[in-house]
Amino acid sequence: VSAEAIGQATARQAQxxxxxxxxxxxxxxxxxxxxxxxxxxxxxPGCATVGVFxxxxxxxxxxxxxxxxxxxxxxxxxxxxxxxxxxxxxxxxGADVMITDVGVxxxxxxxxxxxxxxVAAGTRDLSVEPAMTLEQALAAVAVGLDAAxxxxxxxxxxxxxxxxxxxxxxxxxALISVFTGAAVATVTGHGAGVDDEVLAHKVEVIERxxxxxxxxxxxxxSALAAVGGLEIAALVGFxxxxxxxxxxxxxxxxxxxxxxxxxxxxxxxxxxxxxxxxAGLEPGIxxxxxxLGLEALVDLGLRLGEGSGAVLALPIVRSSAAILSGMATFAxxxxxx
Amino acid sequence: VSAEAIGQATARQAQxxxxxxxxxxxxxxxxxxxxxxxxxxxxxPGCATVGVFxxxxxxxxxxxxxxxxxxxxxxxxxxxxxxxxxxxxxxxxGADVMITDVGVxxxxxxxxxxxxxxVAAGTRDLSVEPAMTLEQALAAVAVGLDAAxxxxxxxxxxxxxxxxxxxxxxxxxALISVFTGAAVATVTGHGAGVDDEVLAHKVEVIERxxxxxxxxxxxxxSALAAVGGLEIAALVGFxxxxxxxxxxxxxxxxxxxxxxxxxxxxxxxxxxxxxxxxAGLEPGIxxxxxxLGLEALVDLGLRLGEGSGAVLALPIVRSSAAILSGMATFAxxxxxx
Numbered sequence: 001v002s003a004e005a006i007g008q009a010t011a012r013q014a015q016x017x018x019x020x021x022x023x024x025x026x027x028x029x030x031x032x033x034x035x036x037x038x039x040x041x042x043x044x045p046g047c048a049t050v051g052v053f054x055x056x057x058x059x060x061x062x063x064x065x066x067x068x069x070x071x072x073x074x075x076x077x078x079x080x081x082x083x084x085x086x087x088x089x090x091x092x093x094g095a096d097v098m099i100t101d102v103g104v105x106x107x108x109x110x111x112x113x114x115x116x117x118x119v120a121a122g123t124r125d126l127s128v129e130p131a132m133t134l135e136q137a138l139a140a141v142a143v144g145l146d147a148a149x150x151x152x153x154x155x156x157x158x159x160x161x162x163x164x165x166x167x168x169x170x171x172x173x174a175l176i177s178v179f180t181g182a183a184v185a186t187v188t189g190h191g192a193g194v195d196d197e198v199l200a201h202k203v204e205v206i207e208r209x210x211x212x213x214x215x216x217x218x219x220x221x222s223a224l225a226a227v228g229g230l231e232i233a234a235l236v237g238f239x240x241x242x243x244x245x246x247x248x249x250x251x252x253x254x255x256x257x258x259x260x261x262x263x264x265x266x267x268x269x270x271x272x273x274x275x276x277x278x279a280g281l282e283p284g285i286x287x288x289x290x291x292l293g294l295e296a297l298v299d300l301g302l303r304l305g306e307g308s309g310a311v312l313a314l315p316i317v318r319s320s321a322a323i324l325s326g327m328a329t330f331a332x333x334x335x336x337x
Numbered sequence: 338v339s340a341e342a343i344g345q346a347t348a349r350q351a352q353x354x355x356x357x358x359x360x361x362x363x364x365x366x367x368x369x370x371x372x373x374x375x376x377x378x379x380x381x382p383g384c385a386t387v388g389v390f391x392x393x394x395x396x397x398x399x400x401x402x403x404x405x406x407x408x409x410x411x412x413x414x415x416x417x418x419x420x421x422x423x424x425x426x427x428x429x430x431g432a433d434v435m436i437t438d439v440g441v442x443x444x445x446x447x448x449x450x451x452x453x454x455x456v457a458a459g460t461r462d463l464s465v466e467p468a469m470t471l472e473q474a475l476a477a478v479a480v481g482l483d484a485a486x487x488x489x490x491x492x493x494x495x496x497x498x499x500x501x502x503x504x505x506x507x508x509x510x511a512l513i514s515v516f517t518g519a520a521v522a523t524v525t526g527h528g529a530g531v532d533d534e535v536l537a538h539k540v541e542v543i544e545r546x547x548x549x550x551x552x553x554x555x556x557x558x559s560a561l562a563a564v565g566g567l568e569i570a571a572l573v574g575f576x577x578x579x580x581x582x583x584x585x586x587x588x589x590x591x592x593x594x595x596x597x598x599x600x601x602x603x604x605x606x607x608x609x610x611x612x613x614x615x616a617g618l619e620p621g622i623x624x625x626x627x628x629l630g631l632e633a634l635v636d637l638g639l640r641l642g643e644g645s646g647a648v649l650a651l652p653i654v655r656s657s658a659a660i661l662s663g664m665a666t667f668a669x670x671x672x673x674x
Contacts, residue, residue, distance in 0.1 A: 016422075017412065017415050017420060017421060017422075018421075018422055018641050019530050019640070019641065020530075021640075022639065022640045022641040023422065023637075023639055023641055023645070024637045024638025024639045024640070025637040025638050026637055026639070026649075044429075071672065074670060074671065074672040075354065075670075075672075077670070078354050078665055078670040078672070081665070081670070083354060083663075083664060083665025083669060083670055084354060084355075084664065084665070085353075085354075085355055085360065085660060085664055087663070087664075088656070088659050088660055088663035088664050089656055089659075089660070091659070091663065092381075092652065092655055092656045092659050093652065093656075193356050193357075297637065298635055298653075299636070300360075300361045300362040300363055300634065300653065301361025301362050302359065302360055302361045302363070303356070303358075303359045303361070304355050304356065304359040304360055308360070312363075312652075312653060312656060315429065315430065315649075315652040316635075316637070316649060318429055319425070319426050319429045319430075319649060322425050322426075322428070322429050323422060323425055323426070326420075326424070326425035326428065327420060327421065327422055327424075327425050328415055328418070328420025328421070332420060333411060333412075333414070333415040333418070333420055334411065335408065335411040335412075335415070
């Protein structure tokens with residue numbers, strides 16, 4: 001990011017016809033966009049792509065979620081048909097949805113709306129063996145990098161993270177614990193609907209996996225392979241790809257926050273390109289965003305995933321850029337500041 | 338609002354392809370829109386009008402704000418020229434800005450973009466005499482009612498509140514104290530930039546005004562006349578007009594919250610049409626929204642007014658309706674819920 005553009009945008013915020021600081025988070029986001037796009041005022045990010053990565057999780061064998069793995073396929077096809085929440089929300093926000101199968105377990109009829117980049121038919125059970133081999137993890141990261149490149153080549157000037165994978169709050173909590181240093185119990189939540197008893201079991205499963213693999217934030221790809229997921233690895237690549245192409249990346253919820261922790265460990269400079277879309281109810285988000293130095297733009301109590309929280313924040317991000325280019329300065333308006 | 342449509346929308350939320358309740362505040366907003374529009378799924382509110390009402394305040398003579406009253410005119414003309422934050426944010430959200438002078442003190446060149454409905458050249462100093470006569474207060478309410486009718490006649494299916502008036506957090510805090518019963522000191526904030534010393538003085542001025550007029554929530558129009566403002570009275574009418582036309586009204590910040598407390602005291606049924614856009618930093622908002630039973634959709638740390646917080650919530654409100662009409666049900670997608 002450009003420190004010069006950040007300085008110019010900061011100075012411009014003070015000249016616009018409003019009390020200093022009165023647009024709060026909108027001012028900070030606009031300044032960040034100037035740094036990312038290396039110009040002040042920054043362009044309003046028009047063409048947006050939500051990268052939705054789908055995969056399954058071997059740890060579901062441990063009963064960490066009430067939903068059967070068939071739901072990953074059903075929801076993937078629902079997204080391909082345009083019937084999922086992310087389709088509706090993206091339609092409202094004017095964003096494209098790019099759906100990638102990076103590791104769905106079960107077979108399904110091929111769909112022209114689903115990019116088949118399957119690295120494996122789901123991960124293995126991270127509580128008894130590494131979820132992925134190093135090669136699989138790196139291949140899934142490459143799928144995400146390629147998706148980011150493809151989106152940017154198609155004109156996207158902002159990327160949004162999305163995902164679908166029954167059971168994926170379990171590897172996300174494991175990664176957040178590893179990368180933030182927070183205790184598993186403090187970063188593990190109810191996901192898409194487990195009760196307190198299953199939650200306690202989920203914590204125990206994650207603690208067992210961490211004891212087994214001893215994943216370390218100093219060896220991020222190995223940690224990702226041991227306790228991560230294929231769609232999480234793809235999101236790591238998608239985030240790194242966005243940063244490499246110098247476009248902002250809006251994070252959705254806890255899955256994206258986990259991927260962002262891994263991406264930031266691999267390439268700390270990627271942090272400057274991240275915008276936290278939604279705070280959410282999963283406790284791991286709070287720990288991950290604090291670790292990344294990010295504050296979420298909205299908190300609507302969502303616990304869906306798919307990219308829903310990121311795409312709901314998109315109009316706010318666009319508005320933050322438009323403020324810098326569209327508002328009059330005190331000098332323009334003939335007002336003494 | 339229609340209890341039948343609310344019931345239908347509530348039932349439909351449970352059938353959509355997402356875990357029950359996983360869209361949080363978006364689900365509640367969609368259900369409310371179904372009730373307001375009396376049909377489920379509700380239409381997506383496309384055509385939106387931000388009603389911005391501008392006026393001045395005699396209480397500025399007491400030094401409750403560092404900004405000179407000339408700024409009301411400067412910002413009114415800035416809005417008319419399209420250079421204010423509300424113009425930029427409305428452009429991004431696809432909303433029209435309707436600017437009405439209901440009581441600006443100083444003269445300025447007529448503008449085709451400013452509706453001249455001046456009831457008086459500002460209010461009188463509420464700390465020494467009633468801010469308005471009853472006739473003036475009622476005339477200003479009528480200005481707001483007419484503006485709502487005009488917006489709806491022009492096609493608006495959702496209204497958003499906006500305002501401009503140097504000093505107007507003072508009458509707003511007074512009204513919120515009167516209508517919620519909360520102590521003045523707990524509902525008075527720093528407005529658009531007063532320090533702790535001026536804040537203490539502001540509280541003292543409001544307490545003096547309330548002791549002088551003894552305004553009562555049981556006589557809402559008299560209370561509005563005694564300690565309110567012309568643009569606040571117009572917002573009361575705008576809110577009542579929206580409810581009368583059965584369209585939702587998104588509230589901006591503390592000024593709109595004060596007006597909504599008055600409107601709800603006049604016509605309690607109006608509460609069902611209100612959506613709180615932005616939580617904001619002024620402590621009076623919290624008290625007013627709790628009194629009205631509302632929860633704000635976003636909190637971006639804004640303290641600008643103009644309608645900025647309402648218009649930033651508009652895409653979320655639209656999305657809440659789109660979810661109900663656009664998402665597949667479990668039955669559609671062939672998923673067993």
